[in-house]
Amino acid sequence: MSVRATYLDMPVSIDDLDGENLEYFRHCAAHDFHLQQCDECKLLRYPPTTACPWCACLTSTWSKVEGKGAVYSYEEVRHGIQPAFQARVPYMVLLVELDTQKAKPTEHESLRVVANLTTPDGVLAPPDMVKRVGIGTRMRMVFSDVGPGLSLPQWTIDEAAAQPEKPWRYPQE
Amino acid sequence: MPLPADTDATTPKYLRDKYAIVGVGETTYTRGSGKTTRAMGTFAVRAAMLDAGLKPGDIDGMLSYSGNDSTPSPFLAGDLGIRLNFFMDVNGGGSSTEALIGIAIGIMEAGMCKCVAIFRSMNGYSQVRIGGTGARSAAPVNGDALHSRTYGWQSAGQMFAPTFMRHMYEYGTKPEQVAMVKVVHSEHASNNPKAFYKKRYTVDDVINSRMICKPLHLLDCCVETDNATCVIVTRAEHARDLKHTPALIRSVVGRCSKPRTDMHYQHGPITRVAGYYAKDILWPNAGVGPEDIDAVGAYDAFTFTSMLQLEDYGFCKKGEGGEYVSSGITRLGGKRPQNTSGGHLCEGYTHGMNMVIENVRQLRHDADDSCPIGPDGKRQHTFDYREGGCRQVRNIEVTANLGWANPMTGSAMVMRRG
Numbered sequence: 001m002s003v004r005a006t007y008l009d010m011p012v013s014i015d016d017l018d019g020e021n022l023e024y025f026r027h028c029a030a031h032d033f034h035l036q037q038c039d040e041c042k043l044l045r046y047p048p049t050t051a052c053p054w055c056a057c058l059t060s061t062w063s064k065v066e067g068k069g070a071v072y073s074y075e076e077v078r079h080g081i082q083p084a085f086q087a088r089v090p091y092m093v094l095l096v097e098l099d100t101q102k103a104k105p106t107e108h109e110s111l112r113v114v115a116n117l118t119t120p121d122g123v124l125a126p127p128d129m130v131k132r133v134g135i136g137t138r139m140r141m142v143f144s145d146v147g148p149g150l151s152l153p154q155w156t157i158d159e160a161a162a163q164p165e166k167p168w169r170y171p172q173e
Numbered sequence: 174m175p176l177p178a179d180t181d182a183t184t185p186k187y188l189r190d191k192y193a194i195v196g197v198g199e200t201t202y203t204r205g206s207g208k209t210t211r212a213m214g215t216f217a218v219r220a221a222m223l224d225a226g227l228k229p230g231d232i233d234g235m236l237s238y239s240g241n242d243s244t245p246s247p248f249l250a251g252d253l254g255i256r257l258n259f260f261m262d263v264n265g266g267g268s269s270t271e272a273l274i275g276i277a278i279g280i281m282e283a284g285m286c287k288c289v290a291i292f293r294s295m296n297g298y299s300q301v302r303i304g305g306t307g308a309r310s311a312a313p314v315n316g317d318a319l320h321s322r323t324y325g326w327q328s329a330g331q332m333f334a335p336t337f338m339r340h341m342y343e344y345g346t347k348p349e350q351v352a353m354v355k356v357v358h359s360e361h362a363s364n365n366p367k368a369f370y371k372k373r374y375t376v377d378d379v380i381n382s383r384m385i386c387k388p389l390h391l392l393d394c395c396v397e398t399d400n401a402t403c404v405i406v407t408r409a410e411h412a413r414d415l416k417h418t419p420a421l422i423r424s425v426v427g428r429c430s431k432p433r434t435d436m437h438y439q440h441g442p443i444t445r446v447a448g449y450y451a452k453d454i455l456w457p458n459a460g461v462g463p464e465d466i467d468a469v470g471a472y473d474a475f476t477f478t479s480m481l482q483l484e485d486y487g488f489c490k491k492g493e494g495g496e497y498v499s500s501g502i503t504r505l506g507g508k509r510p511q512n513t514s515g516g517h518l519c520e521g522y523t524h525g526m527n528m529v530i531e532n533v534r535q536l537r538h539d540a541d542d543s544c545p546i547g548p549d550g551k552r553q554h555t556f557d558y559r560e561g562g563c564r565q566v567r568n569i570e571v572t573a574n575l576g577w578a579n580p581m582t583g584s585a586m587v588m589r590r591g
Contacts, residue, residue, distance in 0.1 A: 075334035
């Protein structure tokens, strides 16, 4: 079953033949983060793909993954490009390195999951929250509900975690 | 029966100097061309043909690249009276120029045609904006794009910013250092009558310009323009009969990539760009290394893209790009000037072609600056690089072009004066 919805005034859709994305977002809609785990080499992968990027195996099993990690890199958008985001600046795009499968299968590879910085209820973060986040900030995954069968994974500050004293921020601040 | 040695294509130097760029042409760099991509492309190909001293009947191959924002080769060929033995219009932006030069060599080597015009035509400001605003940004989000565009992660600057930011974190690269890329390229542009922006900028101008997508200020980003550009490639032996000193192609790399190019940064270090892999093809095939290069065209879609490539192609150590670009080496008059036309940051954004065109003119020792033209029809270069002056690199023999598509994919080329 294809998905059609609207998120921040943007029409979003997943076609009924796009089984991998439908499955990924179906788990997200249940506020569960699942990734494909290769049936042969057992490595998890992100985002969804047809074959395993490490061993080219075509079969995988959707497995629950803990949505926790630390900011690996980030950007802060001040000039929105898409109409939906023009009125929502500043917003943050975070590249968060999951604790799961960190530095595997080689030291430079990890599961790095892209999403916005949001409040715990999945709403784009206000400017004062944006200022608190930098490289190293501990994050936990939350979800923005978009419609039936579709929620987007998002990142919020993990207030329960031990945070770095001063996360790394862009030097001109 | 063993094959004769000269057809052993596994020898890297096999095609070294066998092909050349013999003609270059472009439209003016404008915002609001008032012309179709067909009209502009026709103008650029014709200009390159005249530059080379070729007639329409001499050209029998055509290649172009675009993101569905241009006019296909057969239209331009027909308009100019060119009968094609080969053409191909490929999808792509940055890093296509060098890749298509490599394809041109391949199709000529295969005997499919003899002389190839490669063009890019775009109304990158007035129609399909290269920066991503306009129709493209408003398009509905489907399938795989849910992993990026739903997060406001779409434009080139937005997609590359995590690489740039992480570089600052890992290596202590300062905004003031990166800004020097713009400063130096703007100095060069001020000596280029064709450049869209001829003003010289300072470090303060760059770091005080408004933030677009941290760490990118407005002046860290290139200038969207309307333009068409063209280079003509043929065999070096044919090049000798034409108008200019040929720019011989020593080595070319096309769309060489890092593992996993899906822009989700699964494979690191994310500050490493495709040049890390491309250099192992580029330098051995060319038979030269970074230290032999007299001038560089380092793709400057952003100040950072130029700097990152210089590191991974080995012009400086990884992480020392900030120091390198602010050392004076990259200036006209310095040891290894780069983007001597002003590049994408100042001359105009072309998806790479203008930096190849510039190096061809440099290798002819005929950069089109405002130096006086002598009785032989060539410019009498003064080598006075002050504002509005000369931009010819003295005694230049070998150049490199480093083409960028994104952090994961790049192309490159080494040329020498024929």
